[in-house]
Amino acid sequence: MTDCECGCSYVAGLPDDEAAHELLHREYSCGPELADVKQLNPFTSVADYPVVVVDRAVSRDKRRRMAAVAYVAQRSTPAFPAGYDGSISPGDEKMFIVIDGIRAVAVALTALDDVYWRFAWEDDGTARLVDRAAVTHERPKIGRIWVAKRYRRKRIASRLAQAVCDHFHSGLADIGWELPMTMEGTNLLRQLVPGQWWGCGDLDAVRTLDINFEVQQRAFSKGRSWSCEVGNLRQAITIC
Numbered sequence: 001m002t003d004c005e006c007g008c009s010y011v012a013g014l015p016d017d018e019a020a021h022e023l024l025h026r027e028y029s030c031g032p033e034l035a036d037v038k039q040l041n042p043f044t045s046v047a048d049y050p051v052v053v054v055d056r057a058v059s060r061d062k063r064r065r066m067a068a069v070a071y072v073a074q075r076s077t078p079a080f081p082a083g084y085d086g087s088i089s090p091g092d093e094k095m096f097i098v099i100d101g102i103r104a105v106a107v108a109l110t111a112l113d114d115v116y117w118r119f120a121w122e123d124d125g126t127a128r129l130v131d132r133a134a135v136t137h138e139r140p141k142i143g144r145i146w147v148a149k150r151y152r153r154k155r156i157a158s159r160l161a162q163a164v165c166d167h168f169h170s171g172l173a174d175i176g177w178e179l180p181m182t183m184e185g186t187n188l189l190r191q192l193v194p195g196q197w198w199g200c201g202d203l204d205a206v207r208t209l210d211i212n213f214e215v216q217q218r219a220f221s222k223g224r225s226w227s228c229e230v231g232n233l234r235q236a237i238t239i240c
């Protein structure tokens with residue numbers, strides 16, 4: 001069995017497997033074809049490619065079909081949830097798609113969330129929590145950002161993130177960023193927001209980024225207990 005970076009496992013030399021992989025790999029390299037994008041009006045462009053937004057104004061069937069791009073993104077990073085399936089909840093999920101012809105060559109997924117953690121960068125490039133307690137404040141977050149392999153390192157993700165912020169009349173340092181993050185995602189964010197930024201996720205996600213999280217808890221809170229809001233759960237953590 002061959003495991004490809006596109007997320008596909010196939011048996012090399014088996015014609016059916018090779019053909020199936022070729023199709024999936026092309027989606028990973030050049031983006032999936034989404035015929036419906038042609039019917040949407042671009043609201044801006046990045047690197048000369050139009051950007052369309054898929055939100056509650058788009059029909060449910062089209063939203064579900066276009067969610068295919070979120071699944072292509074998820075295939076290559078299976079540990080991270082797809083983040084969009086075409087449903088609309090109180091989180092007001094939206095998908096911002098960069099298009100080249102009818103191919104979706106990049107995507108940013110957003111939703112509203114209300115629990116955020118303030119982070120800052122260390123000199124060695126890792127992130128640390130600025131405040132031990134989460135802040136409750138509803139704001140949009142970027143849940144996932146993905147660029148098709150052939151289009152990477154052309155500043156498409158950077159410009160798309162800026163376009164998303166413009167859409168929300170927000171700044172890169174004011175919008176939230178879903179945790180955990182991939183290594184590339186962390187590098188991208190460090191370049192986009194060199195100062196403090198808002199991470200969004202539960203305690204386990206926060207721990208994946210701030211490797212000193214437990215050490216800091218002990219250092220600051222030995223013998224005491226503190227609590228933080230995570231989603232609707234109130235978690236009390238006693239440090240001993």
Ligand SMILES: CC(C)(COP(=O)(O)OP(=O)(O)OC[C@H]1O[C@@H](n2cnc3c(N)ncnc32)[C@H](O)[C@@H]1OP(=O)(O)O)[C@@H](O)C(=O)NCCC(=O)NCCS
Pocket residue numbers: 077144145146147148151152153154155156157158159180181182183184185186187188189191
């Ligand atoms: C992360 C990702 C979205 C970046 O897209 P991109 O369009 O290539 O990013 P940009 O060209 O705007 O990169 C801006 C900066 O981010 C950093 N960066 C981006 N990709 C990087 C990588 N693979 N390795 C190290 N740094 C990287 C660099 O500092 C880069 O600036 P530079 O090219 O001048 O060095 C893309 O690599 C991707 O889709 N990866 C798979 C999905 C993923 O990991 N998403 C993040 C989820 S948290």
Ligand SMILES: [Zn+2]
Pocket residue numbers: 004005006007008021024025028
């Ligand atoms: Zn592949």
